[in-house]
Each structure stands twice: as structure tokens, then as C-alpha cells.
Amino acid sequence: GENVEQHPSTLSVQEGDSAVIKCTYSDSASNYFPWYKQELGKRPQLIIDIRSNVGEKKDQRIAVTLNKTAKHFSLHITETQPEDSAVYFCAASTGSNYQLIWGAGTKLIIKP
């Protein structure tokens, strides 16, 4: 069946450096790719999303890129700050309008 692979599972970066998380999907029909951030003990929240008709989207320090040919998309966080520490999940839409396939998550650690 469809799946989404997310790498790395843990990422540790120095405060101020950039972080990149990558996801690969299998369903060629996927056309919507959100990223959610889940801080410790809190609910997941949408931080950015991208649709298949664009290749890149930015929102301040966060950007997402999409390569439909290679079926992968990436989250880029620049100038990382302590509050960026969290688990980040990618997801991809499926043929069903109500289902997303989720990556396993990346724990991002920002070292002071």
C-alpha cells in the first residue's frame, strides 16, 4: 500500500544552524503535502503545506520543497531557535479525500 518514509528519525543541530527533514511518498496520485509540528505533550499543529502545482513555499524561517518526479518533499528550517525543538511529521494525501498517510516523525533537537 501507500507509504511515506521520513528521515532522519532524530536530528540534532546547533542553534542558529539550518535543519532539513526529508520525506518520500509512493502514491503518484498524492497532491497535498502538509507538515505538522508536535511539541512535547502538546497537540500536532500545521506549520506549512504545499500542493502539487507548486515546487516551493516559504513562510518566514520555514520552507517546503516538492519534487513530484522523484516523489519527495522536504522541510527546511533556517536560523533554528530553541522553540523549534519538537517532533515534525510529514504527510501525503491519498486517493481518498479524507485520508493522509503520515511519516514516522523526526525529533528535532536544538543545541544551545
Added chain:
Amino acid sequence: DGGITQSPKYLFRKEGQNVTLSCEQNLNHDAMYWYRQDPGQGLRLIYYSQIVNDFQKGDIAEGYSVSREKKESFPLTVTSAQKNPTAFYLCASSTGASTGELFFGEGSRLTVL
């Protein structure tokens, strides 16, 4: 935080018992979802509902049941048939199809003793 409320936050259950997790939203969203979250895994869809009085199985519906009698409520029952129910359960809602933002509750952690 308002919008979508789950209760209880923590729940302990003995083997063989059914338990019901509550999920209420005041966002006027048509669609509601139940996800299960296990360590090192992504969110897995248990059930979803597009509209009142209608719901569909997700990828891991076995051992679970739901109802959608009211737009704002989507309770999940974890039955004794669920072989490994200890997990973190997340309820979510959205305005419609999943190609839009999901709003999550704070979750319910179920532990089977």
C-alpha cells in the same frame, strides 16, 4: 486552547473492559477523525466521519467503534477486541476533505493494566 476537546486525558483500563474516549468540537467542522499514535510511528487513522450519521473505517479500525450522532461529537470506543490498546489517541477535525488543515485535540493516553 479551544476548538476541539478530548477527555479524559489519561485513562487506565483493565483487560476485557470497553472504554470510550470523548471528542467534542465547536469549530462547526463537518469532518472528524480518530488517530492512534505509537512511539516511533506516524499517525494511523482509525475512523473518520465526513458528516453526521456517517463514518468510515481507516487503516486500523479493528477493535474500535465510533458514532456520529451530532456534528460536534465523535466518541471512540476501544473494545476488548483490540489486542494492543495501550496508545495515545488523537481526535481531529477539518472543514472538509483532508487536503486542508487538521485541528487536533490534546489527546488521550490509554493504558491497559
